[in-house]
Amino acid sequence: MKGGETKAQAKGTDDRLKTRGKKAGKKTKDPNKPKRPPSAFFVFLDGFRREFNEANPNNKSVGAVGKAAGAKWKSMSDEEKAPYVATAESKKSEYVKTMQKYNMKLANGTNTGDDDSDKSKSEVNDEEEGGSAEEEDDD
């Protein structure tokens, strides 16, 4: 057990509580723009929502689930969040890779037009599918 909880973040961003821009219907004009992968919390939320949906057919709204999920999330132990965090990590890996292609494409698209076969090796080889998500920490 770690005595000091990581309060480093210190939620110094309470300002964002106020509807931070973020329009729902705002679509990105960049089709390749990689969307951020769901955090461990979101991964947990994904499953939690379904449960909440059945547990609360009345459904209140996203806020209700969010609060419930957040409350429970904090109640969860690191080990319980481990699987969610592990999934989040995997998503992040893909995100990073996607980001590379996104950046690369921009570099290619906005820059030159010379590219055909050579660029093949120049570009990022997405054939790197190794173990991935195989981190098991034995207690």
Place this chain on the structure above:
DNA sequence: TTCCTGATTGTTACG
């Protein structure tokens, strides 16, 4: 009818 907001935390990136 159609669009947008709300609420949760995490993660990522820039100055």
Place this chain on the structure above:
DNA sequence: CGTAACAATCAGGAA
């Protein structure tokens, strides 16, 4: 180092 914003969701409120 710190801040700023955005990631999903689902139904209701507003114009």
